[in-house]
Amino acid sequence: MPAFDFDRPIPRLGTHCAKWDSLAARFGAHAAGALPMWVADMEFAAPPAVTEALRAAVEHGVHGYYGDPSGYIAAIRGWMKRRHGWDVEPGWILTTAGIVNGVNLALQAYCRPGDGVILQQPIYHPFAPSVQANGCHVVGNLLAYEDGRYRMDLDALAKAVDARTRMLILCSPHNPCGRVWTREELTAIAEFCLERGILIVSDEIHHDLVFDGPHTVMASLSPEIAARTVTFTSSSKTFNLAGGHTGNAIISDPELRRLFHRQMERCGMLTGNRFGYLMAEAAYAEGDEWLDALLAYLRANRDMVDRFAAERLKGVRSVKLDATYLAWLDFSGTGMAEPEIVRRFEREAKVICNHGSSFGPGGAGFMRLNFACPRPMLEEALGRIESAFSDLQ
Numbered sequence: 001m002p003a004f005d006f007d008r009p010i011p012r013l014g015t016h017c018a019k020w021d022s023l024a025a026r027f028g029a030h031a032a033g034a035l036p037m038w039v040a041d042m043e044f045a046a047p048p049a050v051t052e053a054l055r056a057a058v059e060h061g062v063h064g065y066y067g068d069p070s071g072y073i074a075a076i077r078g079w080m081k082r083r084h085g086w087d088v089e090p091g092w093i094l095t096t097a098g099i100v101n102g103v104n105l106a107l108q109a110y111c112r113p114g115d116g117v118i119l120q121q122p123i124y125h126p127f128a129p130s131v132q133a134n135g136c137h138v139v140g141n142l143l144a145y146e147d148g149r150y151r152m153d154l155d156a157l158a159k160a161v162d163a164r165t166r167m168l169i170l171c172s173p174h175n176p177c178g179r180v181w182t183r184e185e186l187t188a189i190a191e192f193c194l195e196r197g198i199l200i201v202s203d204e205i206h207h208d209l210v211f212d213g214p215h216t217v218m219a220s221l222s223p224e225i226a227a228r229t230v231t232f233t234s235s236s237k238t239f240n241l242a243g244g245h246t247g248n249a250i251i252s253d254p255e256l257r258r259l260f261h262r263q264m265e266r267c268g269m270l271t272g273n274r275f276g277y278l279m280a281e282a283a284y285a286e287g288d289e290w291l292d293a294l295l296a297y298l299r300a301n302r303d304m305v306d307r308f309a310a311e312r313l314k315g316v317r318s319v320k321l322d323a324t325y326l327a328w329l330d331f332s333g334t335g336m337a338e339p340e341i342v343r344r345f346e347r348e349a350k351v352i353c354n355h356g357s358s359f360g361p362g363g364a365g366f367m368r369l370n371f372a373c374p375r376p377m378l379e380e381a382l383g384r385i386e387s388a389f390s391d392l393q
């Protein structure tokens with residue numbers, strides 16, 4: 001019996017679970033009996049230490065304001081040092097209500113209406129609306145896609161930026177392309193930004209979910225880069241705690257930190273979610289073994305999806321993921337337009353994935369499939385997809 005049982009199905013319907021309980025509202029009647037493989041949370045129970053921390057809180061029964069974050073801060077610092085070789089000072093860490101919240105605070109703290117913000121597309125879909133909601137515009141920079149692999153295109157970026165380009169929102173590792181950016185790639189984009197006075201917001205939320213790395217913390221590259229970088233990390237993706245909406249903004253530069261903190265004050269963010277802190281501390285302090293077991297399980301799921309696409313879906317390519325549990329399936333070789341691909345997924349296979357076009361330019365013709373689920377569920381989903389595309393055989 002393995003120490004952690006990721007094969008165990010855990011029913012989530014009726015638990016106020018966005019992934020399962022908003023299927024009908026989001027995807028319509030076709031969702032009945034569907035397998036949700038879209039939004040990025042996992043079908044697995046959190047590490048036992050997290051459940052124990054919550055159990056203790058529930059048994060205590062008083063759920064007032066949270067205070068004394070010293071254990072929580074120590075747990076984050078220990079994790080960053082152990083898993084990422086990064087020394088984080090206690091004072092650098094600010095707590096946000098998740099990373100989308102943090103990115104929006106960064107836009108408000110550092111940009112003025114009319115500024116340009118670089119997004120390397122296709123990219124995590126809430127970024128573009130966040131940029132626009134804060135009065136800025138997206139400076140789109142398509143990732144180059146060659147032989148099933150993505151790379152940054154700095155030549156095209158040089159042509160796209162201008163004097164009002166203020167910020168890069170970097171996704172590292174990248175969702176949905178699955179790339180772990182190398183040291184060289186990160187150094188090149190950082191130098192590009194530093195030369196032009198562009199601030200780097202480095203969303204590293206997927207940094208623990210790496211199969212082929214290593215992941216490099218952008219801010220660890222040099223003091224000069226750190227001074228122009230705001231880093232976001234979170235226990236939410238790593239340990240499946242997304243409902244806790246608690247993220248880390250790690251900012252070593254005092255002036256950047258002051259501006260960010262001022263924006264938090266303006267939003268009345270004086271204290272965070274008690275349960276988020278408790279879960280994050282327990283996970284970071286005691287979650288190593290669980291994460292190592294999870295990564296082995298996810299790697300096997302990733303390989304299963306890759307084999308499936310290569311052997312059983314003609315014209316479909318599963319982009320090789322260095323990181324994340326979000327398969328990025330390229331249907332362009334089938335010659336089908338997205339509405340037809342989506343129709344087959346949602347109406348025939350009844351497997352609900354994110355549509356490629358929702359990730360912006362470069363996304364159409366792809367489907368993003370979340371394989372962080374028990375293997376029998378993944379097998380069932382892949383079998384259904386195979387039947388829906390049986391004419392490709």
Ligand SMILES: Cc1ncc(COP(=O)(O)O)c(C=O)c1O
Pocket residue numbers: 040097098099100101124171175203205206234236242245246247
């Ligand atoms: C790159 C990236 N950033 C942020 C988030 C969401 O973070 P949060 O739920 O903490 O806002 C996700 C979730 O999938 C993500 O992929």
